[in-house]
Amino acid sequence: MTAQIIDGKAFAQQLRHRIADHVERLKTEHGLTPGLAVVIVGEDPASQVYVNSKSKQTKEVGMNSFKYELPKDTGEAELLNLIDELNERDDVNGILVQLPVPDHIDADKIIKRISPAKDVDCFTPENVGRLAIGLPGPVSCTPLGSLMLLRDQLGKLEGMNAVIIGRSNLVGKPMSQLLLRDNCTVTVAHSRTKDLPGLCRTADIIVAAVGRPEMIKGDWIKPGATVIDVGINRVDAPEKGEGKTKLVGDVEYAEAAKVAGAITPVPGGVGPMTIACLLANTITTTCLANDLTPPSDLTA
Secondary structure, eight states, X not given: OOOEEOOHHHHXXXXXXXXXXXXXXHHHHHOOOOEEEXXXXXXXXXXXXXXXXXXXXXXXTTOEEEEEEEOTTOOHXXXXXXXXXXXXXXXXOEEEEOSOOOTTSOHHHHHHHSXXXXXXXXXXXXXXXXXXXXXXXXOOHHHHHHHHHHHHHHSOOTTOEEEEEOOOTTTHHHHHHHHHHTTOEEEEEOTTOTTHHHHHTTOSEEEEXXXXXXXXXXXGSOTTOEEEEOOOEEEEOGGGOTTOEEEEOSBOHHHHTTTXXXXXXXXXXXXXXXXXXXXXXXXXXXXXXXXXXXXXXXXO
């Protein structure tokens, strides 16, 4: 048995096409052009690449893209003032501050300053609470992308046993809320869970988001289970040459793929979905701000 590969790159491309259609509809039917503002402080190379990719994809789907590149010595007050300005602008429907920010800036204070109505990363306490009690609004991008891939692969998730490995605010906790909404039986596991391999073997769905390279072994997987690997870990790859590295997930892919029914690769699985879902969330916040119902194919 060889697992079906869940192609997140192809799905994200389809999702962006749907988003572009929704953007065009908002323009023609309501005179609205969604706008996404991305703020980056400092010159972290990985963050720069990510921000440039977000800006490019925002424009490709027909949205307005506003990019603010601030020097690393930007003061906290200056950044807060910029967020205040963006909160007030009608042409900005989503605000994202690229993390990490320099050490002299309190990231928590920055996140809380973003208007919940424009918080497309779903980091503000209000939006975390709205997700927990099932109110409409943006949903954390990586969990939303993971949910879309699961629904596409499995159809209805009702009644399935789901084990989430990792309890972060970014992935594990919101993922548990989304799967509960879809009527899964959900267990959130972590590094102190007793007999983690045994627990994983009970799962119809495994979401690995623990941040440890290849921690989840092939013999932890129930035959036929669906595995969503959220992990992105850079490890040494001496087989490629001296000093070379490669990306691996939290799941030992080669072994797990022999047992699972379907699995996301790393790279090319969940990763491409994150930016696409950021754009989907910008559609959601635009609709909610204008008393319109967000498109059901872009929401949880």
